[in-house]
Structures are given as C-alpha cells and as structure tokens.
Amino acid sequence: MSNVRVRFAPSPTGFLHLGSARTALFNWLYARRVGGTFVLRIEDTDNQRSKKEFLDEILKDLKWMGLDWDEGPFFQSERSSLYMPHAEKLLEKGLAYKDGEAIIFKVADDQIIEVEDLIHGKIIFNTKEIKDQVLIKSDGSPAYNFCCVIDDNDMGITHIVRGDDHLSNTPKQILFYKALGFNVPKFAHMPLMMGKDGTKLSKRHGGVAVFEYKQEGFLPEALANYLMLLGWMPKDGKEILALDEAVKQFDISDINNVQAKFDVDKLKWINGEYIRQKKAEELRAPIMQKMEEEGYRKENIDKEYLLRIIELYKERFRTFSEFLTLTTCFFKDDYVMDEKAFQKNLSKEESKKCLAEFAKALKEVKEFTSKNIEECCRELSERTEIKAAQFIHPTRTAVSGMLGGAGLFEMMEVLGKDKVIARMEKWSI
Numbered sequence: 001m002s003n004v005r006v007r008f009a010p011s012p013t014g015f016l017h018l019g020s021a022r023t024a025l026f027n028w029l030y031a032r033r034v035g036g037t038f039v040l041r042i043e044d045t046d047n048q049r050s051k052k053e054f055l056d057e058i059l060k061d062l063k064w065m066g067l068d069w070d071e072g073p074f075f076q077s078e079r080s081s082l083y084m085p086h087a088e089k090l091l092e093k094g095l096a097y098k099d100g101e102a103i104i105f106k107v108a109d110d111q112i113i114e115v116e117d118l119i120h121g122k123i124i125f126n127t128k129e130i131k132d133q134v135l136i137k138s139d140g141s142p143a144y145n146f147c148c149v150i151d152d153n154d155m156g157i158t159h160i161v162r163g164d165d166h167l168s169n170t171p172k173q174i175l176f177y178k179a180l181g182f183n184v185p186k187f188a189h190m191p192l193m194m195g196k197d198g199t200k201l202s203k204r205h206g207g208v209a210v211f212e213y214k215q216e217g218f219l220p221e222a223l224a225n226y227l228m229l230l231g232w233m234p235k236d237g238k239e240i241l242a243l244d245e246a247v248k249q250f251d252i253s254d255i256n257n258v259q260a261k262f263d264v265d266k267l268k269w270i271n272g273e274y275i276r277q278k279k280a281e282e283l284r285a286p287i288m289q290k291m292e293e294e295g296y297r298k299e300n301i302d303k304e305y306l307l308r309i310i311e312l313y314k315e316r317f318r319t320f321s322e323f324l325t326l327t328t329c330f331f332k333d334d335y336v337m338d339e340k341a342f343q344k345n346l347s348k349e350e351s352k353k354c355l356a357e358f359a360k361a362l363k364e365v366k367e368f369t370s371k372n373i374e375e376c377c378r379e380l381s382e383r384t385e386i387k388a389a390q391f392i393h394p395t396r397t398a399v400s401g402m403l404g405g406a407g408l409f410e411m412m413e414v415l416g417k418d419k420v421i422a423r424m425e426k427w428s429i
C-alpha cells in the first residue's frame, strides 16, 4: 500500500457528467496504479439542489463503469458540526473576523501563492485578486471551500485531481490549509472536456451524462476506455485498453495540458471494437434489456432467435441502439420502409415481377437454409436469364425495408420461410 490518498467529490445536484466521470476515472486509475486509496465524498451541503435520485444514479454509474472506492461514501451533510470549531480557531488566532453571525477569513493583500500543479506546472496567484473569504455564512452553514479543505485534510487526501473549473478555488483553499496548520496536498487540474467543435459539452454533442450513454446502450468498458483517452494516451499508442491495462501505465503527470474534445463517433467506434470482442451470448442479456426498455416484451423475445440475429449483425453495429435499428425487421412486421430503398428497389414494375417470381420459386424450397435459398436464386436467374441482383435487391428491401444489412440469404433463413414469402408477396403487387 502506498500512502497516496485521492478522492472523488461529486455534488449530487445533477447526474454524473462525462467530465466528472473522467475526473473520477483518473483519480481511480492513479490510486490503483500506486496502490493508494480512493475515497468517495459526497458534497451535499446544498440542501436545495442535492437530490437522492442524483446521488443514487451517480453511485450506480461509477460502479457500472467499474470504478470502485475504498472508503466512503462520506457525506458532507453529516459532518456539519465539524467545521465550526475550525472557524472559531481562526477567529481566536485573529486570522478571521465576525461580520454579524458570519465568520470571514482575512486575506492579506499582495501575497504570492505558488502552486506546482502536476498537470499545468507552476501557477502563480496573487492575493490582490482574492477578497476576504466567508468561512461560515450568517445562517451558520459552512462555505464550500472551507468544508472542502477540512474534509480533504481529515480524510488525509494527498493528491487533489480535479477539473480546471476548480482552479480559482485552489489559492483560497491553500490559504485555509496554511492558516489551519494543515499540510497542503498536491494539486492536479485537468483541462475541461469540450464538445468536438470546441464549445461547452452539451446535449447536441450526444449527451452530457453517463446515464444517457448507459441508456443508449453503450458498454461501460467502452465508455471508460474512451474517457481515459480524453487527456491521456498510453505510451504504446494502443487506444483500445481495458481499465486493468491502463492501471499498469497511468500517471497523473502524463495527463495532457490541452482541452480534450469529446467525439461521440470515436466513442461509437470504440464501443464497436468492444462489441466485436464479445461473444454473441455475452451481448444477448444487455440487448434484451435494451429491447425491454424500448417496449419489447421479454416473453415475446425468443432467445435463440435473438442470438442468431446478434451473430448475423455482430460486425455491423456499434451500439445496441444501432443494433435495434438495423434489425427491426426481425422483430416487427411493421418495420419502416426506407423511402430511398423503396424507390430504388420496389417501385418499378420489373422489380415487382422479379419479386413475385422469386417468391414463387422459394415456395418449392423445402429446407429454408441460406444455402438452398442462394441455390434457388441462382437457378431462377439462369432459367430466366435475369441477373441475380434483380431478384436480390427487391427481396432485401421487401423483407427488411432497407438498402443494406447482413447477407441476404442468411437474413432470409433466420426470418423463416413464411415471413419471407409473405413480405415478398406483399410488395410484389
């Protein structure tokens, strides 16, 4: 065990943001890398905005991503009696004064505060820009920066790894550490995560909260993998790496000093890589869950049938949502008919004739296997001297509503003879 102690300190005033998830991840990676301790602290002093549902979801999302904590969760709201004695001590020392019921910290003018930030390097602050700081508000509640310092000290935090949005808090907190006679921990501030276009991350970029990606059907390994690449790159440049592999290589000082840009397409690519590493059976349960969320009834999903479809499409989808879009025709008879596909493959008189001919020939196929279907198509093409493609394209669109997809004959086999022929006949008149 090393004596390194880091913490993740979310405020349960909203869902776990991707940026915060990355902060948690980097803290976790560092703790695991050095054999240190990862502490979870819930900063829930804002009574109005803190909600139990946010807290529950934050804890669930951390676990979902594979981030476990060694100590906590500690709740700031349960520690409220601990802050006042420290404020009183500062009053006694003459470092703070009272303003009504409030206790205010005196900030001496024109002092230099130097921080050796592990990511940014040396940062110099001047107290000229810092006004006197509230420690205890007039209603008796402690101010955020004060709680944070006392908690971090009580919890023995050695390294504070957090986003650049807290950089302006750092000199104020350092003043408190020194005034209280605490050891000042090391700081590492990560540049914020932005959208792909360089603007603040928003819904427009694909979502801002971890649970949105969970709901969308991303794999936790893929999200964790992608988040760690936002600001850090393994030395060998290998981008697909699981948490346990990253643990072997990670160091805080390797975090980039530039803003990371979140690109949902890259995340989808990584997710696709993880999907392909999995066996169809492993994907079945999460896909079934996604299907239930989308309104399918569990008892109506044939597990074997689903497995065959996953196998057929495994190389083609990057998310479970994409899987469902690509495979609707296997689960619903009222699948959407793509307008372009219809115009191209089903609107012309010859296409309808070909479809009818092929459907007729298929009725004679006894064992409806992809091999026999293909054979039937080839024979029909030879007999009629019409190219096989003239049968294949209208059939694909008739049975699936789409222009592309998995191999047509395999799709037809999985769909089954009755469904295939009924759909072909429907579109051939």
Ligand code: GLU
Pocket (backbone or CB within 6 Å): 009, 010, 011, 043, 148, 161, 162, 163, 166
């Ligand atoms: N509670 C703060 C937040 O959620 C974190 C404070 C810190 O890391 O020092 O942004």
